[in-house]
Amino acid sequence: xxxxxxTDYESIRHENVTQDVIRAFMPRGYSRHALGNEQAxxxxxxxxxxxxxxxxxxxxxxxxxPMIAALRGIFDVHCTDGRAVIEYDTVVHCGxx
Numbered sequence: 001x002x003x004x005x006x007t008d009y010e011s012i013r014h015e016n017v018t019q020d021v022i023r024a025f026m027p028r029g030y031s032r033h034a035l036g037n038e039q040a041x042x043x044x045x046x047x048x049x050x051x052x053x054x055x056x057x058x059x060x061x062x063x064x065x066p067m068i069a070a071l072r073g074i075f076d077v078h079c080t081d082g083r084a085v086i087e088y089d090t091v092v093h094c095g096x097x
Contacts, residue, residue, distance in 0.1 A: 001074060005067035006055040022093055030095025038087045043075050046084055 002009045022030060041049060050056050050071060057063040078084050 001067065001070045002055070005057060005063045005070065006053075007057055007061075007063075009055040022095075026093065026095030026097060028096040030093050033092045033094065034089040035092065036087070037090050038085050040083050040085045042082055043072065043079075043084075046075055046086075047071060 022032075039049070047068065050067075057067060075084050
């Protein structure tokens with residue numbers, strides 16, 4: 001859904017930052033830590049989370065309403081007791097400059 005309806009989701013994804021880029025930014029070495037996390041939302045909260053993202057097309061953009069409809073469909077399929085959970089890893093790089 002994000003790839004289909006967003007304005008620039010593919011170009012701003014943090015997976016585009018390679019280990020070489022991080023190594024150049026922290027040349028004295030660094031460590032990488034992945035921390036499991038999750039956020040639980042009702043539909044209005046999930047919609048707000050999406051619309052707060054820079055890559056979400058604003059109201060009036062022709063992609064906006066179809067994106068919200070797609071989000072509703074995804075939510076309806078995956079929610080439990082009116083809430084959907086987004087699971088993700090927060091990645092932290094610790095190093096010295």
